Amino acid sequence: MKKIVLRDDEMPKVWYNVAPDIPGGLLPPLDPQTLKPISPEKLGAIFPQGLLEQEMSTERFIPIPEEVQEIYRIWRPSPLVRANKLEEALGVKAKIYFKNESVSPVGSHKPNSAVAQAWFNKREGVKRLTTETGAGQWGSALCFATSKFGMQCKVYMVRVSYDQKPYRKFMMQTYGGQVVASPSMDTKVGRDILARTPDTPGSLGMAVSEALEEALDREDTNYALGSVLNHVALHQTIIGLEAKKQMELAGDFPDVIIGCCGGGSNFAGLACPFVPDYLEGKKIRFLGCEPASCPSLTNGKLAYDAGDVAMLTPLLYMYTLGHTFVPPGFHAGGLRYHGMAPVISALTREGIVEPVALQQLECFEAGLLFARTEGIIPAPESTHAIRGAIIEALRDPKEPKTILFNLSGTGVIDLPSYDKYLQGELQDYEYPQEDIAKSLASLPKIP
Numbered sequence: 369m370k371k372i373v374l375r376d377d378e379m380p381k382v383w384y385n386v387a388p389d390i391p392g393g394l395l396p397p398l399d400p401q402t403l404k405p406i407s408p409e410k411l412g413a414i415f416p417q418g419l420l421e422q423e424m425s426t427e428r429f430i431p432i433p434e435e436v437q438e439i440y441r442i443w444r445p446s447p448l449v450r451a452n453k454l455e456e457a458l459g460v461k462a463k464i465y466f467k468n469e470s471v472s473p474v475g476s477h478k479p480n481s482a483v484a485q486a487w488f489n490k491r492e493g494v495k496r497l498t499t500e501t502g503a504g505q506w507g508s509a510l511c512f513a514t515s516k517f518g519m520q521c522k523v524y525m526v527r528v529s530y531d532q533k534p535y536r537k538f539m540m541q542t543y544g545g546q547v548v549a550s551p552s553m554d555t556k557v558g559r560d561i562l563a564r565t566p567d568t569p570g571s572l573g574m575a576v577s578e579a580l581e582e583a584l585d586r587e588d589t590n591y592a593l594g595s596v597l598n599h600v601a602l603h604q605t606i607i608g609l610e611a612k613k614q615m616e617l618a619g620d621f622p623d624v625i626i627g628c629c630g631g632g633s634n635f636a637g638l639a640c641p642f643v644p645d646y647l648e649g650k651k652i653r654f655l656g657c658e659p660a661s662c663p664s665l666t667n668g669k670l671a672y673d674a675g676d677v678a679m680l681t682p683l684l685y686m687y688t689l690g691h692t693f694v695p696p697g698f699h700a701g702g703l704r705y706h707g708m709a710p711v712i713s714a715l716t717r718e719g720i721v722e723p724v725a726l727q728q729l730e731c732f733e734a735g736l737l738f739a740r741t742e743g744i745i746p747a748p749e750s751t752h753a754i755r756g757a758i759i760e761a762l763r764d765p766k767e768p769k770t771i772l773f774n775l776s777g778t779g780v781i782d783l784p785s786y787d788k789y790l791q792g793e794l795q796d797y798e799y800p801q802e803d804i805a806k807s808l809a810s811l812p813k814i815p
């Protein structure tokens with residue numbers, strides 16, 4: 369069977385919350401001013417109650433509202449696909465499956481959380497959302513979601529992606545969103561950064577600061593984050609929950625589960641629903657593939673840190689390169705984030721998730737092989753998962769193991785990056801250790 373599909377009525381009706389199952393648990397978010405656990409009232413200034421409850425929840429399963437399910441059904445359940453042509457090209461015994469999240473209206477997994485976040489905001493009377501976007505995938509997803517609920521959306525798009533990826537900007541505008549390049553002159557944070565570093569390529573950390581500042585300043589506006597937070601990882605678990613049912617239909621079970629890691633949400637979405645199986649003794653390896661040029665899991669520190677440059681967000685306990693870290697303008701824009709989701713950080717701390725750092729050239733090479741065998745042009749971010757899967761399959765070509773990876777998005781809008789790769793204009797990049805040390809020195813000192 370090439371493709372395993374579920375019927376609409378087989379789509380999961382609950383999300384899975386991994387928090388209560390993480391050995392050693394999660395540490396609470398801290399208030400950046402008092403350095404004490406942050407109060408729900410303070411978080412309530414930017415997030416609706418429904419999402420805050422999910423953020424702190426200790427329930428294993430959380431119902432997906434019917435209105436969210438209805439919009440999910442535009443593209444969900446997404447197919448699970450056997451990459452048999454890729455297997456043949458590699459000459460391996462491994463069975464490789466991928467969950468195809470590139471089939472959503474905006475071409476990535478991001479609407480799984482965007483639709484949920486827009487709905488919970490709308491339910492509490494919020495009419496307008498601000499957010500940040502790297503590659504433009506999250507921004508497009510939120511503009512899609514807000515358009516479904518008659519809400520407004522303003523997106524701060526990281527400068528380098530704004531210049532490299534104009535089609536995402538057009539997509540956001542098509543859905544009715546407003547898009548500005550970050551850092552911008554629209555916020556105090558943005559003006560300060562531009563005064564200091566007018567040529568900065570921007571970073572997700574800067575864009576988060578701008579979007580947050582505006583949400584804090586305006587009564588009618590809330591903020592939405594596209595990754596990292598527990599509730600975002602939660603919404604993405606529909607990926608893994610569907611994949612579990614589909615693997616069962618295929619009569620198979622994964623030995624290795626792989627995802628690319630920016631803030632950790634698509635990987636968490638695929639991997640977390642399999643964590644209870646691991647804890648019950650099933651032998652599963654979970655591989656989180658990150659770029660060597662922004663290596664929070666493999667080269668960062670597990671510590672409390674802010675999610676943004678201006679330290680407006682709560683402090684999260686996560687693997688981080690420091691909130692002042694500005695990654696180079698490499699081509700997987702959605703992986704340019706200094707911190708990793710607390711749930712993925714905790715699973716890494718426990719040795720359940722194995723982090724892997726990959727260079728962009730080997731990832732583009734994997735993306736090309738995938739396009740030429742399976743026919744789908746993957747997002748540059750997703751090529752990290754594909755490279756991870758190829759490495760695993762080739763480790764012992766005769767071993768008949770089962771590999772499952774997340775194809776988090778399409779690369780059809782990222783063709784200029786492929787062009788640069790094909791023209792030989794891309795280089796590998798390892799972040800200098802002393803620069804990482806410098807940004808790690810900016811970590812808040814927790815007494």
Ligand SMILES: Cc1ncc(COP(=O)(O)O)c(C=O)c1O
Pocket residue numbers: 476477502503504505506594595596628629630631632633634635701702703747749750776777778
């Ligand atoms: C296609 C795609 N994959 C992966 C990511 C990384 O985000 P996360 O690690 O939260 O899934 C992004 C982020 O924009 C993306 O657009």
